Amino acid sequence: MNRLLIANLMRLKHSKLFWAALAVMAAVPTVAIFSKLIYGTNRAVDDAMFLYPILIGVAVAIFIGIFMGTEYSEGTIRNKLMIGHTRPMIYLANLITAFGAALAMLVAYMLPLLVLGFSIFGTPFMSGATFAKIFFVSLTAILSFCALHMMVSMIYANKAGASVVNLLTAFLMLFIASWLLSKLSEPEFITAYGTGSGTELIRNSAYLEGGLRIFCQMLVDLLPMGQAMQIALGVCDKLWVLPIYSVALTAVCTVVGIAVFNKKNIK
Amino acid sequence: MEYVLQTSDLKKTYGHYTALNGLSMNVPKGSIYGFVGKNGSGKTTLIRLVCGLQQPTEGELQIYGVGHNDRAISKVRRKLGAVVETPSIYLSMTAEENLKEQYRILGMPSFEDIAELLKLVGLENTGKKTAKNFSLGMRQRLGIAIALAGQPDxxxxDEPVNGLDPQGIVEIRELILKLNRERGITVLISSHILDELAKLATHFGFIDRGRVVRELSAAELESACRKRVEIAVTDIKALCKALDGFGLEYAVTSDARAEIYGELDITELTLKLYESGCRVLALNERNEDLESFYINLVGGDRNEQTIDR
Known part of the structure; x- marks a missing residue:
């Protein structure tokens, strides 16, 4: 496993795609800080602090598809198998590498935010404990992103195909999560304008109730992009639930991925 | 005889397609084993099974006496190096970087052998040129260098000279011979370029429709292919007596036919047989090469049907 990890990390070092992803991740908070500086606000650091899970979710979809797909397209995965590395070890080493790359993207995002943001706007309003809790939840969400995209990339031995599937999955999750969150954020009562004094509250027909509300909330909590959006928007009531879903999704994806990869005919 | 690779009744199916259909073969240690077969006959499928890229559907495969289901097979595979179809190289890396990557995967303690390995395959002067800018021959040689990184036995x-120019073919041939003679590496080469194999191989295995139809050594093949005259006569005993009298080597193939090897004076033989009251019914001169031997073995009519998988 160590040998595979070292080899993967050295390949990561040579990867232009990886460095490009880091550059983009660093550029986003830098631009956000300067735009806030222009428009004038003192919450710039807090506002930009937890946007990274969404960005990393999209970035790792592309990165994992291409980086791991190269092993198939250039046939180099055969070099690992032929000299006796077991398939579960190859899979896990790739997953750890992908998570490591995602963490590097996180550092690339945080560095300009902390250096520029803190020096321009001062320390954030958020307490240290709150930051630590949300940061931990975001890490588990990033892990589940990696596990999901890794499963696709290790099962589908086509670099372009796997990258497209990963990207579509990321955007589909983004679309579904946005829609679900907008539905869940509907108020239970709305003001009935044009009746009586104009301040009478009536039931909102768009408000989700009962089992449907529980199902939609569960779905948005389960989807890594749903978690990322809740973290970014700060709309999660039960933060402690999210890591449980993330770990469960990671475990399921990894077990399924390894089981299929174990049986896979490599050409 | 000690064998590096043995397979017994090996089968591999993909859905309804049978790629290997009870393949049995033996690769002797120290040999250059030419694995001959047309496209789609199962050569690459067998190599994929040997390398652990795929699992057999039925049958057994042993590398150095260790079965493919044995847990120790992972360790045994460390003695193996392979280039399957296309060289497995990172195109964005240089030759040296590719080898370093393979050394890391192997867990080799240092990179000091890399320069020697690059020299061995003739890539010592490629510098910072990445593999995507290499010629086909250079990529093939880099693939071989990667296969040699773990110092395999x-x-x-798999088809190492496919697509190479004549110079590249000669270089690969010389490299294989050097590895076999100087390092004692057993080599299994699959190919359908028979002339090239004939210059290299010490043993041959002929595969057709997923089965090895014949295995023989180069000496046996030479004997089977050498110049001979096939003769059909009315009295086989008279023929044998005459041939013994001339001191010629021959083999009786039926009660009316024989094969005579070496230089033969047909007039003298015919007169001798005439004196014994034996008539010559037919006379054919045969001079088979590897290609005609192979065609005879697998059937020329079916040879047109090629399946690429």
Whole structure:
């Protein structure tokens, strides 16, 4: 496993795609800080602090598809198998590498935010404990992103195909999560304008109730992009639930991925 | 005889398609084993099974006596190096970087052998040129260098000269011979370029429709292919007596036919047989090469049907 990890990390070092992803991740908070500086606000650091899970979710979809797909397209995965590395070890080493790359993207995002943001706007309003809790939840969400995209990339031995599937999955999750969150954020009562004094509250027909509300909330909590959006928007009531879903999704994806990869005919 | 690779009744199916259909073969240690077969006959499928890229559907495969289901097979595969179809190289890396990557995967303690390995395959002057800018021959040689990185005892090369120019073919041939003679590496080469194999191989295995139809050594093949005259006569005993009298080597193939080897004076033989009251019914001169031997073995009519998988 160590040998595979070292080899993967050295390949990561040579990867232009990886460095490009880091550059983009660093550029986003830098631009956000300067735009806030222009428009004038003192919450710039807090506002930009937890946007990274969404960005990393999209970035790792592309990165994992291409980086791991190269092993198939250039046939180099055969070099690992032929000299006796077991398939579960190859899979896990790739997953750890992908998570490591995602963490590097996180550092690339945080560095300009902390250096520029803190020096321009001062320390954030958020307490240290709150930051630590949300940061931990975001890490588990990033892990589940990696596990999901890794499963696709290790099962589908086509670099372009796997990258497209990963990207579509990321955007589909983004679309579904946005829609679900907008539905869940509907108020239970709305003001009935044009009746009586104009301040009478009536039931909102768009408000989700009962089992449907529980199902939609569960779905948005389960989807890594749903978690990322809740973290970014700060709309999660039960933060402690999210890591449980993330770990469960990671475990399921990894077990399924390894089981299929174990049986896979490599050409 | 000690064998590096043995397979017994090996089968591999993909859905309804049977790629290997009870394949049995033996690769002797120290040999250059030419694995001959048309496209779609199962050569690459067998190599994929040997390398652990795929699992057999039925049958057994042993590398250095260790079965493919044995847990120890992972360790045994460390003695193996292979180039399957296309060289497995990172195109964005240089030759040296590719080898360093393979050394890391192997867990080699240092990179000091890399320069020697690059020199061995003739890539010592490629510098910072990445593999995507290499010629086909250079990529093939880099693939072989990667296969040699773990200092294997058994090298598997799948169609190593496919697409190479004449100079590249000669270089690969010389490299294989050097590895076999100087390092004692057993080599399994699959190919359908028979002339090239004939210059290299010490043993041959002929595969057709997923089965090895014949295995023989180069000496046996030479004997089977050498110049001979096939003769059909009315009295086989008279023929044998005459041939013994001339001191010629021959083999009786039926009660009216024989094959005579070496230089033959047909007039003298015919007169001698005439004196014994034996008539010559037919006379054919045969001079088979590897190609005609192979065609005879697998059937020329079916040879047109090629299946690429």
């Amino acid at each position: 058994f090298l598997i090369l």
